[in-house]
Amino acid sequence: xxxxxxxxxxxxxxxxxxxxxxxxxxxxxxxxxxxxxxxxxxxxxxxxxxxxxxxxxxxxxxxxxxxxxxxxxxxxxxxxxxxxxxxxxxxxxxxxxxxxxxxxxxxxxxxxxxxxxxxxxxxxxxxxxxxxxxxxxxxxxxxxxxxxxxxxxxxxxxxxxxxxxxxxxxxxxxxxxxxxxxxxxxxxxxxxxxxxxxxxxxxxxxxxxxxxxxxxxxxxxxxxxxxxxxxxxxxxxxxxxxxxxxxxxxxxxxxxxxxxxxxxxxxxxxxxxxxxxxxxxxxxxxxxxxxxxxxxxxxxxxxxxxxxxxxxxxxxxxxxxxxxx
Amino acid sequence: xxxxxxxxxxxxxxxxxxxxxxxxxxxxxxxxxxxxxxxxxxxxxxxxxxxxxxxxxxxxxxxxxxxxxxxxxxxxxxxxxxxxxxxxxxxxxxxxxxxxxxxxxxxxxxxxxxxxxxxxxxxxxxxxxxxxxxxxxxxxxxxxxxxxxxxxxxxxxxxxxxxxxxxxxxxxxxxxxxxxxxxxxxxxxxxxxxxxxxxxxxxxxxxxxxxxxxxxxxxxxxxxxxxxxxxxxxxxxxxxxxxxxxxxxxxxxxxxxxxxxxxxxxxxxxxxxxxxxxxxxxxxxxxxxxxxxxxxxxxxxxxxxxxxxxxxxxxxxxxxxxxxxxxxxxxxxxxxxxxxxxxxxxxxxxxxxxxxxxxxxxxxxxxxxxxxxxxxxxxxxxxxxxxxxxxxxxxx
Amino acid sequence: xxxxxxxxxxxxxxxxxxxxxxxxxxxxxxxxxxxxxxxxxxxxxxxxxxxxxxxxxxxxxxxxxxxxxxxxxxxxxxxxxxxxxxxxxxxxxxxxxxxxxxxxxxxx
Numbered sequence: 001x002x003x004x005x006x007x008x009x010x011x012x013x014x015x016x017x018x019x020x021x022x023x024x025x026x027x028x029x030x031x032x033x034x035x036x037x038x039x040x041x042x043x044x045x046x047x048x049x050x051x052x053x054x055x056x057x058x059x060x061x062x063x064x065x066x067x068x069x070x071x072x073x074x075x076x077x078x079x080x081x082x083x084x085x086x087x088x089x090x091x092x093x094x095x096x097x098x099x100x101x102x103x104x105x106x107x108x109x110x111x112x113x114x115x116x117x118x119x120x121x122x123x124x125x126x127x128x129x130x131x132x133x134x135x136x137x138x139x140x141x142x143x144x145x146x147x148x149x150x151x152x153x154x155x156x157x158x159x160x161x162x163x164x165x166x167x168x169x170x171x172x173x174x175x176x177x178x179x180x181x182x183x184x185x186x187x188x189x190x191x192x193x194x195x196x197x198x199x200x201x202x203x204x205x206x207x208x209x210x211x212x213x214x215x216x217x218x219x220x221x222x223x224x225x226x227x228x229x230x231x232x233x234x235x236x237x238x239x240x241x242x243x244x245x246x247x248x249x250x251x252x253x254x255x256x257x258x259x260x261x262x263x264x265x266x267x268x269x270x271x272x273x274x275x276x277x278x279x280x281x282x283x284x285x286x287x288x289x290x291x292x293x294x295x296x297x298x299x300x301x302x303x304x305x306x307x308x309x310x311x312x313x314x315x316x317x318x319x320x321x322x323x324x325x
Numbered sequence: 326x327x328x329x330x331x332x333x334x335x336x337x338x339x340x341x342x343x344x345x346x347x348x349x350x351x352x353x354x355x356x357x358x359x360x361x362x363x364x365x366x367x368x369x370x371x372x373x374x375x376x377x378x379x380x381x382x383x384x385x386x387x388x389x390x391x392x393x394x395x396x397x398x399x400x401x402x403x404x405x406x407x408x409x410x411x412x413x414x415x416x417x418x419x420x421x422x423x424x425x426x427x428x429x430x431x432x433x434x435x436x437x438x439x440x441x442x443x444x445x446x447x448x449x450x451x452x453x454x455x456x457x458x459x460x461x462x463x464x465x466x467x468x469x470x471x472x473x474x475x476x477x478x479x480x481x482x483x484x485x486x487x488x489x490x491x492x493x494x495x496x497x498x499x500x501x502x503x504x505x506x507x508x509x510x511x512x513x514x515x516x517x518x519x520x521x522x523x524x525x526x527x528x529x530x531x532x533x534x535x536x537x538x539x540x541x542x543x544x545x546x547x548x549x550x551x552x553x554x555x556x557x558x559x560x561x562x563x564x565x566x567x568x569x570x571x572x573x574x575x576x577x578x579x580x581x582x583x584x585x586x587x588x589x590x591x592x593x594x595x596x597x598x599x600x601x602x603x604x605x606x607x608x609x610x611x612x613x614x615x616x617x618x619x620x621x622x623x624x625x626x627x628x629x630x631x632x633x634x635x636x637x638x639x640x641x642x643x644x645x646x647x648x649x650x651x652x653x654x655x656x657x658x659x660x661x662x663x664x665x666x667x668x669x670x671x672x673x674x675x676x677x678x679x680x681x682x683x684x685x686x687x688x689x690x691x692x693x694x695x696x697x698x699x700x701x702x703x704x705x706x707x708x709x710x711x712x713x714x715x716x717x718x719x720x721x
Numbered sequence: 722x723x724x725x726x727x728x729x730x731x732x733x734x735x736x737x738x739x740x741x742x743x744x745x746x747x748x749x750x751x752x753x754x755x756x757x758x759x760x761x762x763x764x765x766x767x768x769x770x771x772x773x774x775x776x777x778x779x780x781x782x783x784x785x786x787x788x789x790x791x792x793x794x795x796x797x798x799x800x801x802x803x804x805x806x807x808x809x810x811x812x813x814x815x816x817x818x819x820x821x822x823x824x825x826x827x828x829x
Contacts, residue, residue, distance in 0.1 A: 002375075016768045023777045027794035028744025031775060033752060034798035038775035051527045053397070066535035069731065070746035074739055076525040078396055079534030081415055084389035087381070091349060091393025091401065092525060094377035098348045098399055102375065105398065110527045128389060131382030208772045242799035245773050424734030485734065523736045530739035537735065544731040547723050 005100045007109045007138065008051060010216040013209055020046050022074075029072040031064040034241025036231035036248065037144045039205045041065070041115060044142055044229070047212035048219060050075060052111040053092055057085035057125060059117035060151040060233075061144065085114045086128035086141060093137040111219050112139035118159040119149045122186045130189075133224045136196035140218045141226045143186050146233035154236040158184040161256070162303060163296050164288045166236070171291040178291060182303060190226045191262050197224050201261040204230040206248035210259065210270055217261075230257045238287025247285060254282040255304045279304055327511070327571075332504040334468040334497035338430050338490070339364035340504070341472035342402055343374050344512035348519070349394035349401040353381040355409040356442050357494040358432035362404065384409035388416040388429070395427040395487075396533060398524035400476070402427070406494055407434030407441075410448040414455075420487050421456030422549060423534060425521075426479035428472065429457075431491040432498035433594075435683055443684010444494035446594060446646035450657055452489065453623055456549050458556065459489040460621040461594040463579075465502040468492045470573060471620070473507075474563050477516050481559045485522075486552055489623075493595035493645075495684065507571055515570050553624040560621065577626035578633055579618040582608060586615030588699040591634065591662060592643040593619040596680070596687045600643070603692030614696050619658070630665040634673055639699045642677040643687070655679055655712030674708045680715040691715045743794065749776065751822045753797025755812040761787055763809035770801035770810060792820065 013019055024045035031038035037060055045052065054077040056062045062079060065072055080088045093112045099105040114132075121129050121143035129141055148166055149155040155168040162182045165171055169179035187200045199221045203211040211229065218225035232248050234241040251257035254277045259270040279301050283289040292300075332340065338361050342350070350369075352362035368374040377394075381387035384405045391401035405413065410431055420427065435445040446461070453459055458479055462468040468490075475488035492498050523531045537545070560577070568574035579597075582604055583589055590600050597618045607614050617633055617640075619626075634640050644656025653659050659677040666672045678695045681687045694715060702708055757770070770779040770788055778791035779801060802810045815821040 016772065017766075019768070019772065021781070023742075025777070026740050026743050027776045027778060027791055028740065028747040028749065029776070030747055030749070033796035034800055035775050039773065042775060042777060043772075053525050053527060055393070063536050066532065067747065068538045069535050069541060069735070069737055070740070070744055071532040071535045071737065072740060072744045072747070073532055074530060074741060076527055076530045076739065077532045078393070078525055079419075080389070080393075081419065083415065084385060087386040087389030088393035088396075090379060091351070091390035091395070092397040093393075094349045094379050094390070095394040095397035095399035095401070098375065098377050099397070102348075105526070107527070127382050128386055131386055134382075135380060205773075242803040244775075244798075244800055245804050422734065423736075522733075532737045532739055534735050535737055537731070541729065541731050544725055544729050545735060547725070548731070548733060551723065 002101045003103050005097055005109050007222065008111070009220055010047070010049065012213050012216060016209060019209070019212065020049065022046070022050070024048065024050065024052065024074045026072045026074055029065045030067045031060065032235050032241065034234045034244045036205055036233055036244050037061050037117070037146055039244070040144050040211070040229045040231045043205065043208050043211050044113070044115065044215050045075065047215035048111045048113060051108060052113060053077070055080050055085045055089040055092065055114045057116050057120040058082040058151070059120055060146070061115055061117065063151050082120045083124050084128045085116045085120055085125060086130070086132035089114045089139050090132045090135060090137045093139045109138060112137070114139070114141045116141065116143055117150070118143060118145045118147060118186070119157045122184050122189060123158050130194070133190055133194040133197050133226065136223050138222055139224055140215070141224065143226070143228050144231045145186070145228060146231050146236060148233065148236045150233050150236045159186065162300055163292050165291060166288070176293070177296045187226060187228045187262065194224070197226065199225045199261070199263050202228045202230070202257070202259055204248045204252060204257060204259060206245055206252060207259065207271055214261065236288070239285055243285065247282070250277070250282045250285070253277045254279045255308050256282055276308070327508050328506045330504050330506055331501045332465050333360070333499050333501045334462065334465040334492045335360040335432060335499070336364055337465040337469040337504045338472055338492070339368065340506050341469045343368055344507060344509060345400060345473060345476050345516055347374070347376050347402045348399035349377045349379065349391060351379045351381045351387040351390040351403045353384055353387050353405070353409070355384070355406050357434060357498050358404045358406040358430060360498065361430055361432070384413040385416060388413040388420065391427045392416060392420050392425055395425045396423065396525050398519070398521055398526065400519035402430065404430035404432070406432050407448050408437050411436060411451060414452065417452050417455035417457060422545065424485040426485050426487055428475055428479065428488045428490060430472070431489055432494045433491060434494045441683060442494070444496060444595070444645070445682055445684065446491070449489050449491045450622070450646045457487045457489050457623060458621065459623040460491065461619070462492040462497055463595060463597045463618065465497060466504045468497060469504055469506070470567065470571070470575070473512060473516060474567055474575070477563045478556065478559050480519060482522060484552055484556050484559050486556070496595035511570050515566055556624045557626065575620060577620055577629045579620065580633065581616040581618070583615030583617060585613060586637055587613040587703060588639040588641065588696070589615045589617045589634070589637050590641050590643055590692070590695065591617050591619065591658070593622065593658070594645060596643060596645065599687055599689065600692055603689045606689065607693065607696050612696055612700070614699070625661050625665070627665045630662060631669045634662065634666060635669045635671045637673045638703045639674045641695050641699050642675065643695070644677050644679050645681040647682070653677060653711045659711065674702045676702065676708050676711050676713065678713050678715050748793055749796050750793045753795055753815055753822065755797045755799060756795060756815050756818070757790065757799060757801050757810050758813045759788060759790065760809045763807050764788065765807040767806045769804040769806055773800050773804050775800070
């Protein structure tokens with residue numbers, strides 16, 4: 001007699017005073033002071049709650065969180081290789097489907113969440129992530145984006161912005177801009193070709209309620225979902241650690257990061273600026289861009305403008321409002 | 326009522342999976358093991374097996390999926406062949422060190438380069454240091470039996486290790502042979518339900534695999550080494566119970582016509598089947614030859630190998646795998662045979678025969694040739710050569 | 722078979738217990754050079770300090786009318802001071818305090 005697999009329905013958070021009090025990611029981890037990814041970890045797990053199983057591929061959110069022989073995860077957590085978090089989570093999800101069905105485990109299907117860095121999502125982890133999205137597992141894949149392989153000492157990854165100084169893209173006479181390549185777009189990789197995926201969203205630690213509600217929405221949706229979370233890194237991007245949130249905000253205000261949801265083919269936008277600040281405002285605060293010339297900054301501006309304007313691309317340009325004469 | 330059927334090795338492995346009531350299987354196609362997954366897919370589609378059948382994105386993905394499933398508390402099975410086995414390599418130590426007892430069915434295939442669908446043992450053997458249990462089947466019956474034995478041993482809380490259950494590609498995996506398929510009640514008596522001490526369970530949160538300091542690494546390595554010291558006892562108990570419940574009594578070493586043998590062939594896998602026939606013919610001619618067949622490569626039965634092989638004057642290790650640059654410049658079994666015998670008070674002469682490589686059969690004539698070499702060794706009282714590439718040696 | 726000193730023990734399969742309220746094996750309060758100081762008169766309970774701390778070092782008290790600071794784990798990143806909407810939070814040099822962690826005989 002097969003038991004029906006029931007899933008949780010997490011309510012949306014309306015007011016900041018109503019955020020859940022319980023910490024699922026407790027104090028006592030070796031992340032840098034002011035770490036963006038640590039904050040997103042705290043917010044994601046807070047939104048998810050105790051009926052959760054976390055999958056942590058190697059990266060900052062493994063090595064810095066889980067040292068030494070201890071972790072700050074109040075919910076069950078398993079280390080995965082940087083290559084395979086999507087696949088391991090698929091296995092956990094499959095196990096719970098069959099264990100609940102056979103009556104061997106009682107409860108609502110746990111939130112199955114991958115917490116992967118940008119490399120573990122769209123570089124070395126791309127294959128496993130795509131497999132999980134394709135197979136329709138009822139699980140959430142979170143890509144926390146600090147725009148580099150930070151844990152190993154800041155090397156370039158496919159989401160590192162054009163012009164960034166990393167230890168694999170140092171600027172020099174031969175390569176004045178440092179990084180020549182433009183980044184991959186993780187949510188677009190998922191939206192394009194995975195028919196089982198019904199919900200994809202971007203989020204930022206600058207807007208924590210929006211982030212937590214997107215986590216809950218993604219967990220409520222039956223099937224695989226993908227969240228791309230902007231998580232500035234003071235060490236890698238070279239800015240004072242007290243400015244982490246400020247920079248996350250500025251990224252959105254300059255169009256370097258865009259908040260949107262894609263649900264069943266429809267785009268919705270959040271916190272879209274009425275007027276975009278020039279990208280220079282964002283870049284000048286970060287040491288990783290300090291070597292760039294006007295020409296390079298112009299190239300970055302053009303890239304951002306094109307992404308905002310291009311038809312069919314996800315971000316809406318704000319409409320010019322008619323003036324009262 | 327146990328059924329007598331005629332099944333290929335992989336069909337027999339599928340029957341074992343059904344008897345074991347596996348809960349998660351992860352597939353990916355590669356010759357020749359694919360047939361296992363095709364059988365399981367049919368069983369799932371027909372409602373014969375209540376199992377989540379996951380289409381892995383590759384062999385590395387397959388192992389990762391079953392790791393998650395097994396760590397979460399489900400009995401999980403996957404499999405591969407050849408370069409598929411080596412592609413998943415990154416996952417083997419994390420799985421064994423994480424003490425996650427999942428099972429991998431390997432139907433051997435020679436490693437690239439280039440493509441070669443024939444069977445060599447090197448694919449699985451190259452992973453023998455990763456901490457898994459590992460052993461070979463000679464027949465489809467053994468493919469089924471070894472699978473059940475490995476679940477039982479691997480999942481025992483004194484062991485908690487994953488298992489490579491291997492069978493030669495094509496020779497065992499595809500050529501049908503007689504198989505007594507046990508009834509479910511027998512399997513249920515032999516194999517308790519899958520239960521981990523600390524699964525991933527929101528009701529009892531734990532963290533699997535935090536980062537450690539280098540000085541903590543030795544202790545983990547010692548724990549893993551200890552597991553392989555504790556495993557043989559568990560295997561012995563499993564052999565006892567298996568014999569009692571299913572009527573087939575296995576041991577670490579199968580001995581065939583060794584009572585008065587002067588020389589033996591030491592072998593694992595499919596070609597033992599042909600070797601037995603060769604031995605029958607040689608015996609008819611008065612040659613005092615026998616066969617010692619290995620069932621478990623890991624944990625290696627050091628004591629048994631020393632005790633049994635010490636009785637003979639010469640041992641010819643048949644190698645269906647390669648260990649380039651190794652001490653003997655041949656295969657990998659001879660190294661461990663010699664290591665087992667080194668401290669024995671009485672040691673046989675030992676040599677090795679590279680045979681059946683590339684997936685070729687080992688014809689009877691080649692076994693006769695090996696016997697002749699062993700005879701010469703005994704006559705001369707010494708080992709002239711430690712590695713013979715059978716069929717390609719210029720005559721002495 | 723093996724003799725392992727107590728301080729070098731490692732749980733089987735490297736499976737460790739999950740923490741509940743804090744992880745005392747990784748105390749980080751001794752990292753900071755500056756600490757945030759709150760003037761509760763000025764606080765407007767906007768919750769920014771509580772929500773933006775990566776280390777969850779600001780929590781509402783039981784009466785839910787004051788943020789309370791975690792002396793044991795605060796790394797002194799000062800995000801809270803930077804994000805405070807009412808000017809209630811300011812930074813102070815750790816050495817200026819009697820219980821400044823850099824003064825401790827034994828750093829935890």
